[in-house]
Amino acid sequence: MSIDIETARRVAKLARIKVEDDDLPALAGEFNAILGFVEQLNEVDVEGVEPMTSVTPMRLKRREDVVTEGDQADKVLANAPDAREGFFAVPKVVE
Amino acid sequence: MLDLTYETPKPKVIAGATGDWELVIGLEVHAQVASKAKLFSGASTQFGAEPNSNVAFVDAAMPGMLPVINEFCVAQAVRTGLGLQAEINLVSAFDRKNYFYPDLPQGYQISQLYHPIVGEGEVLVSMAPGVARKVRIERIHLEQDAGKSIHDMDPHMSFVDLNRTGVALMEIVSRPDIRGPEEAAAYVVKLRQILRYLGTCDGNMQNGNLRADVNVSVCRPGDYEKYQETQDFSHLGTRCEIKNMNSMRFIQQAIEYEARRQIAILEDGGAIDQETRLYDPDKGETRSMRSKEEAHDYRYFPCPDLLPLEIEQAWVDDIEASLPELPDAKLVRFVADYGMTEYDAGVLTADVESAAYFEEVARGRDGKLAANWVINELFGRLKKEDHDITESPVTAAQLGQIIDLISADTISGKIAKDVFEITYTTGRDPEEVVENEGMKQVTDTGAIEAAVDQVIADNPAQVEKAKENPKLAGWFVGQVMKATGGKANPKAVNQLVAQKLGL
Numbered sequence: 001m002s003i004d005i006e007t008a009r010r011v012a013k014l015a016r017i018k019v020e021d022d023d024l025p026a027l028a029g030e031f032n033a034i035l036g037f038v039e040q041l042n043e044v045d046v047e048g049v050e051p052m053t054s055v056t057p058m059r060l061k062r063r064e065d066v067v068t069e070g071d072q073a074d075k076v077l078a079n080a081p082d083a084r085e086g087f088f089a090v091p092k093v094v095e
Numbered sequence: 096m097l098d099l100t101y102e103t104p105k106p107k108v109i110a111g112a113t114g115d116w117e118l119v120i121g122l123e124v125h126a127q128v129a130s131k132a133k134l135f136s137g138a139s140t141q142f143g144a145e146p147n148s149n150v151a152f153v154d155a156a157m158p159g160m161l162p163v164i165n166e167f168c169v170a171q172a173v174r175t176g177l178g179l180q181a182e183i184n185l186v187s188a189f190d191r192k193n194y195f196y197p198d199l200p201q202g203y204q205i206s207q208l209y210h211p212i213v214g215e216g217e218v219l220v221s222m223a224p225g226v227a228r229k230v231r232i233e234r235i236h237l238e239q240d241a242g243k244s245i246h247d248m249d250p251h252m253s254f255v256d257l258n259r260t261g262v263a264l265m266e267i268v269s270r271p272d273i274r275g276p277e278e279a280a281a282y283v284v285k286l287r288q289i290l291r292y293l294g295t296c297d298g299n300m301q302n303g304n305l306r307a308d309v310n311v312s313v314c315r316p317g318d319y320e321k322y323q324e325t326q327d328f329s330h331l332g333t334r335c336e337i338k339n340m341n342s343m344r345f346i347q348q349a350i351e352y353e354a355r356r357q358i359a360i361l362e363d364g365g366a367i368d369q370e371t372r373l374y375d376p377d378k379g380e381t382r383s384m385r386s387k388e389e390a391h392d393y394r395y396f397p398c399p400d401l402l403p404l405e406i407e408q409a410w411v412d413d414i415e416a417s418l419p420e421l422p423d424a425k426l427v428r429f430v431a432d433y434g435m436t437e438y439d440a441g442v443l444t445a446d447v448e449s450a451a452y453f454e455e456v457a458r459g460r461d462g463k464l465a466a467n468w469v470i471n472e473l474f475g476r477l478k479k480e481d482h483d484i485t486e487s488p489v490t491a492a493q494l495g496q497i498i499d500l501i502s503a504d505t506i507s508g509k510i511a512k513d514v515f516e517i518t519y520t521t522g523r524d525p526e527e528v529v530e531n532e533g534m535k536q537v538t539d540t541g542a543i544e545a546a547v548d549q550v551i552a553d554n555p556a557q558v559e560k561a562k563e564n565p566k567l568a569g570w571f572v573g574q575v576m577k578a579t580g581g582k583a584n585p586k587a588v589n590q591l592v593a594q595k596l597g598l
Contacts, residue, residue, distance in 0.1 A: 014392055016195055053188075053403055060402040065130050065167030068137030069151040076150045076257070086146035087245070087254035090197045094246045094253065 003031040101219075101227040106319070107275030111358050116313045118354050119322075119331050120279050121271035124286055125264045126296040127240065127304040128171045134239055134263035135162030135205065142302050146256040154261040156200035161400055168263040169404065170414060171295040172212050172237050175265055177415050178293045179232050181216025186405050187236075189398040197255050198242035206266075207236035208395045212404065218269075218289070219423060220282045224437040230282055231270040240264050259303075265296070271310065271331065274319070276347035283307055283343060288422050292447045306341045310334045311353045313361070332357065333367040337374050337381055349374035353381050425450055433462030442470055449474075449484045455491035460498050468494060472515055489518050496525040505529065506536050510581055537583045540591070543575070546583065547591045550574045558596065565598045 003011075008028040012019040019027055073086050082089040106117045133140060136151035153160040176183050188210040191203040213235035221227045242260040244253045267286065273279050287298040287305055298305050312332035314322075322330040335357070337349045352374075357367050372381040420428070422444050429440035429450075443453045443466065457465035473494060477487060497515055500506045506514060506529055514525050514534060529535055537543055550571055551558055561567035571592045576583055592598075 010392075014193070014394065058402060060404050061163050062166040062169075063132070063137065063163045065132050065165050066137065067132050067139040070138045070149050073145065073147040073150070076147050076152075076155045082252075084249075084252075084254065086148075087248075087256055088147070088197070089249070089252045089254055092246065092249075092251055092253050093197055093244065 003028045003035065007031075101221075101225055104222045104226050104228055104274070104278065107277075108316070109313075109354060109358060111362050113362050115316050116354070116358050117316055117319055118275055118350065119271045119312045119314055119319055119334075120273040120275070120350060121310040121334075122269045122273065122279060122282060123308040123310070124267045124269075124283065125240075125306050125308075126175075126267060126286075126290055126298075128168045128237075128263035128265055129295055129297055130165060130168050130171065130263055132165055133261040134165055134168050134237065136261055138261065140262050142304075144258055146254075147258065149258040150260065154200075154257055156202070162205065164401070164404065165263065168237065169212070169406065170410075171263075172235060172265050173406070173411055173414050174293050174418070175267075175290065175295045176213030176216060176235055177411075177418055178289050178295075178421060179213075179216035179218060179235070179267075181232055181235065182214040183406075183411050184210065184212055184214055185408060185411070186210065186403055187212040188403040189237075189401045190395045191398045192238075192393045192395055194393060196241065196244075197253060198244045198257070198260065200242075200257065200260065204239050204241065205398050205401070206238035209397070210403070211236035218282065218285055220273075220278060220285045221441065222278065222281060224441075228272065228274070228278055228282075230272045233268045233270050235265050235267045238264050238266055271312075271322075271334075276350040279309060279350055280343040280347050283346065285422075288445065292419055292421055294419075300341045300343075303341055306339055307346060308339060309337045309346060309350060311337065311350055311357070312367070313354055313357050332361075333369050335367065335370055335372050335381075337372050338384065340374060342376075345374055345376050348376070348379060349381055352379060356381065419447070433457060433466060435463060435466045439466050439470060442474070446484070452484050452487070452491050456494045456498065458495075460495060461502065464498055464501070465495075468498060468515075472512065476515075476519055488520075488522055489515070493518050493525055500525060500529060504536060504584065506534060507581070507585055509585075510534050510536065513581075534582060537579055540587055543579070543583050543587050544591055546575050546578050547571070547588070547595055550578060551595055561596050561598070565596075568592050568596060568598055571596065 005024045005028050008024050008031060009019070011031070012024075012027070077083040077086070077088065080088050109116045109118070127140075128134070130140060132138065133151070133154065136153040138151040138154055139149045141149060151160075153162055173183055187207055189205050190208045192206045192208070193203040195202060211234040215234070216232035218230045218232060219227050220230055240259050240262040242255055242257040244255050246253050248254050269282070273282055283305075287296075287300075290296040290305075291298045296305060300306070312334035314330070314332045318330045322328065335353060337353060340346050340349060353372070360367060371384045373384050374381050425444045426437070426440045429435055429443060430437055433440075435443075442449075444450045449469075453465065453469045456469055473487065473489060474484075477483065494515075497511050497518070500514070501508060501511050514528050517523060517528050517532070518525050554574070557567065557570065561571065568589075572585070572588050575588050575592065576585070
């Protein structure tokens with residue numbers, strides 16, 4: 001798999017990261033280096049091997065259905081660039 | 096399983112300029128899990144709270160916060176799967192669906208793309224007595240809901256409330272087995288009914304607790320059968336997805352409009368673009384959501400914050416053992432045990448509260464009479480005031496008393512309606528009302544005879560006419576009933592009138 005400049009531009013846009021046109025070729029190159037590294041893994045035969053999801057034998061931790069948090073709108077909004085009447089206020093987004 | 100024999104409904108056919116077209120529809124229903132806390136945080140799910148008051152730091156995606164799954168939400172998804180006769184996957188896993196939107200602070204939704212918790216199941220959608228469509232369920236997965244954006248509070252700003260962010264949803268995905276707008280609505284109604292029986296989702300569409308994305312395509316007659324034979328989608332037309340509908344009426348209107356739009360394009364020699372569309376109920380049309388197109392590249396990957404979700408078969412078995420009797424089984428039993436029609440059984444089993452109310456009224460009594468009173472009198476009266484069964488001022492025990500009073504010939508069916516009205520408006524017990532208001536039926540033939548004699552004596556001209564036209568006997572019966580305040584036993588009055596007039 002090879003990443004061209006257009007794909008690099010698209011990935012940057014989807015991730016909402018601004019990349020100048022001049023920097024795109026270098027970015028595409030880095031992507032290709034990473035993918036090339038990962039693709040080496042394809043050489044390993046993993047037929048019949050369970051995917052390892054954790055290095056320790058752990059079971060997914062669970063919670064009871066109990067309300068333990070809330071009523072902290074002031075804290076939730078504390079870092080918001082703009083908040084009004086308890087809401088986050090953002091530039092208008094309408095479909 | 097239940098022996099439910101039924102015919103398959105005909106697909107909806109739209110006549111085009113170049114021949115007939117058929118509809119093919121699949122639905123993705125998002126059902127909010129009935130739980131106290133969210134899927135991955137301890138914040139409340141309560142509807143209508145102050146903005147951003149039901150928000151944990153996990154929901155707000157504060158750096159370093161980690162999701163911890165709510166076990167009850169998992170149980171609810173399993174319960175739903177069992178209720179839809181679906182396979183339960185003992186190992187499932189969570190993935191990140193990445194996109195940017197102000198009401199999604201994480202920048203991704205935690206969902207289950209590759210390994211959903213519930214696999215294939217089915218729903219039987221009844222269209223008329225004896226006619227039903229079996230709709231296959233492809234999968235159910237657990238995922239987080241997004242927050243809510245409000246666009247009309249300020250001309251330049253959108254306001255975001257994260258109270259709904261992270262609430263657990265079950266996405267119930269059907270196969271494209273639905274063949275018309277009415278079937279689509281009936282499918283949602285049936286799904287909602289099952290969810291409410293199970294208690295896994297309250298089904299409140301107004302609050303957005305149940306909403307549907309509808310996939311619509313059109314094809315020529317015969318193509319769909321080829322698809323069903325081969326499961327090869329190339330026999331079907333290109334589909335469009337209409338997003339986020341929360342009313343049965345809009346679902347039907349949107350499908351109807353969308354099918355006609357696609358047919359018009361195809362008949363003009365055009366092609367359908369696979370896209371996401373939005374239904375505008377004011378204009379009655381669907382329109383493209385172009386902004387969503389780019390976002391469609393969701394770059395799913397396994398969520399590194401969560402281990403796979405492993406559950407035990409014994410736990411699933413415990414949940415299965417706790418399932419209530421479901422609508423299809425209840426309907427069959429009502430028809431068999433109470434001798435009612437499938438239609439009446441459908442009305443009484445529409446929701447679990449109505450069914451329970453009816454069974455309490457019917458216990459030890461005439462089932463048909465009980466069904467009649469619950470459906471015609473009680474439901475009719477409740478509907479008049481836009482109340483549902485849980486708001487009934489007449490308890491099941493009270494309605495049972497009325498039926499006992501009729502069965503014992505203590506009151507006539509006509510008087511029973513008056514008693515019912517008094518109980519409905521005042522809450523007084525029927526037995527007490529009948530006793531204290533002197534509404535007992537007069538079965539004493541002596542008293543009835545006296546009343547009949549009196550009417551005959553007062554109306555000699557009518558008597559003469561009645562001898563020529565026996566139909567006039569009814570007039571005498573009416574007069575006697577009036578004279579006795581409606582309390583005379585109608586059967587006794589009929590007999591005595593006929594006898595005295597020599598008919």
